[in-house]
Amino acid sequence: MKKIIQDRDTRSAAALTTIEAAFEKLQAEPAAGTPAWLQPAREMAFANLRDAGFPRVKDEDWKYTNLTGFAERSAAYLENQPLAVKDKTATVLLGDLPILENQIRIVFVNGLYRPDLSIAVQPDFDLELTPYSTADSSTGKNILHQQPIDHNVMIALNTAFLADGLAVRVADNKKVGKPIHVIFIADGQPCAAQPRLSINVGRNAHALVVQHHISMGESLTNAVTTINCAEQSQLLFVRLQNESEQSMHVANQVVRVAADSLFNSISIDFGSQLARNDLVVDLCGERAQANLYGLFMTNGQRHVDNHLRVDHHAAHTTSQEIYRGILNDKARGVFNGKIIVHTGADGTDAQMSNRNLLLSEQAEIDTKPELEIYTDDIKCAHGATTGQLDMNSMFYLRARGIPEASARMMLVSAFAQEIIDHIRSASPALADYLSTQMSKQLPDIT
């Protein structure tokens, strides 16, 4: 066992050495179109990455997820970047996606903005959608301002190789009810995509942003999203990961929620061989509120890991986390939710729940709902359950003449649908699309 651990750590370290060479090569001759204003941030981030190294086996945050394969694939792909653009795959993948209510669709392929595939946006002072590659130096510095580059090592990796991204800015008092659909495609070429999305919602503004990942083949994605919600704002953020079954996907979202504002997040993972998602929410102002919903469904020998962390810094803040997992075959699911109530955050109300369905003999779930509380005037609760489908519900359906397979399918889909339904009122088109995608996973599951 000790040997395996050492071996894995050595391999990760070797991958980092290769990545360092790739970074130096890229510094010497930057890829065409990379904005110059990214340069200082990239250098700083790389120094952080080099100092910290990839997570080691003993790191508590990576206890159940082995990142060695990801590190090695990153190294192999980064050695050969940049690549020629191949359009066919991206077009085919896009063909399956719905056009959401707003008609706004921004497409990135392998981390780079593609105006030709995006659906044009009317220039609008109240809603700015700025690809990094089109931003001039002063806009760029503004975009990077307040974005974390060293929050963790995966964000540092993203920043070090950052070439493009999208900045969404919703002006004060602007209400954007319909979804802004941002699609990140990894087309399966040996490319380590480093997508970046930054969202700023102004005071008293409303918005709905969908971050959608799709891919082909053995793709590799390391996505970073930064979100700032100003006072009295409301944001519904949907992250949908439906990549290929051979892909590796790591995603980080760092969210700051100011006073009196509401952040809703829906996080859905259907795809990937290895998916890891870290959502970090800071409730900074009084009465800030966050509702985080999640659904992960996986089968085969795939692995999906959801990490949540909610920091209550201010008084009367509220958070609710509801995550559900469905695991089949030899799949392994991980849930880790952490609520931290800091000194001074009196009147906090935090509720966390994680429910999991294991549908086969060899599926596995590792769940860890944590609370860290440093003041007394609070109400916190968490719960986690794991089990099979409820026998009584099965009996009820079977007694009404429904075949076993259909009954199982009904129960599993109802279990998942409860999360998807949180999207329906905001975007029926997206909810329908998700229901279809979910049903597509089901034949394998029953």
Add this chain to the structure above:
Amino acid sequence: MSAKNSEVKKLVDKKYRHGFVTDIGSDTIPPGLNEDVIRLISHKKDEPQFMLDWRLKAYRYWETLREPDWAMLNIDPIDYQDISYYSAPKQNDDGPKSLDEVDPKLLETYEKLGIPLHERAALAGVAVDAVFDSVSVTTTFREKLADAGVIFCPFSDAVKDYPELIEKYLGTVVPYRDNFFAALNSAVFSDGSFVYIPKGVRCPMELSTYFRINEAKTGQFERTLIIADEGSHVSYLEGCTAPMRDENQLHAAVVELIIHKEAEIKYSTVQNWYPGDEEGRGGIYNFVTKRADCRGTNSKVSWTQIEAGSAITWKYPSCVLRGENSVGEFYSVAVTNNMQQADTGTKMLHIGANSRSTIISKGISAGHAQQSYRGLVKILPTAHNARNHTQCDSLLMGKQSGAHTFPYMEIKNPTAIVEHEATTSKIADDQLFYCRQRGLSEEDAVNMIVNGFCKEVFRELPMEFAVEAQALLNVSLEGAVG
């Protein structure tokens, strides 16, 4: 608010009841740890060669380890060379044959502690083994237990009288390679209790051990081994106290329980080591490894613990549920006040089919105290239809107090049902108001609410100890609200 303040003041003024020092001649070896010290301890105990070999292996392994740092505890560095690893009250060379021969000062000490050593023992019907610093000073009711076939004696006697049992079972549940403190304990442990319940015997009385640290600059390292053979039953209780001193003292114990087919062990602890003063000076560092191994079908173990003392508590009584239908239970009330820190919880390892476990953990944190529940429920692929229910609730009293929960659940069998619930809150104002409005003083109201909060655990304790535990809780927390 002023009323509350005066009550807080009262709490602060409240002195640790067991904080006296007994002035008694003792045989203490100089501080320091090396192979010679271990040889000396083994020699003093007149141990067979296999024990010395085992101790030395443990010591050499310990030297390769570093202290664990994953717990949520701030611990000042411990200088392991500044501790005396053996201290025994001076006695006649022959050792006491009956209670009459025991040093009256010692008996007085136990009298002060309220331990029913003498005729009170007869009333309570409890057999007591008392461990003072490093050695066991007296064991009551040995003859009566022997009639039933039960062996209950100091560990050092067992090593001499029943070496075959010790050699067979020692270290099979907690091997010396288990962790840093288990390795240290295996190397230097000086005494403890040994219990063997033969096949089909229901132990006729409660067994109990009292541990007392008395000497300055000493550590206490005791080891308890309980073997319940097929179809037997025993209920066992341990209690712990120490004098008030400005320095921190180290206590690293190991408890091993072996439960064969159809057998049951009920293990209760009332831990009241000196917790240090209100500014965090002094107090016991309590690092304990406790594990029960349910080896046969239908074997059952139940851990009940009341953790009120110690500056630092690091303790995770665990159950290995190997046998089919085996049952593991963990009931815990942990109280931390002032600057105390506790990181405690349990591990339930389900291996056998239909194994069941229950975890009820109640934490109360007041003043500047920090407390964590850390638990693992692991269902292995072989544990069909395993069942776990976990409930951990924390009660916070004071803006500076903290309560943390780290439950791990690793589930590798789809037929298992695992549930976890946790809540954290303070005493609700409306609850207090309700009680106050009915004429209860604030202190009584708080006591009542806290006792209600802990009731599920207290009712698992043997009756006479439940009363003691309740009193202990009230003393630890009086007036802490506000």
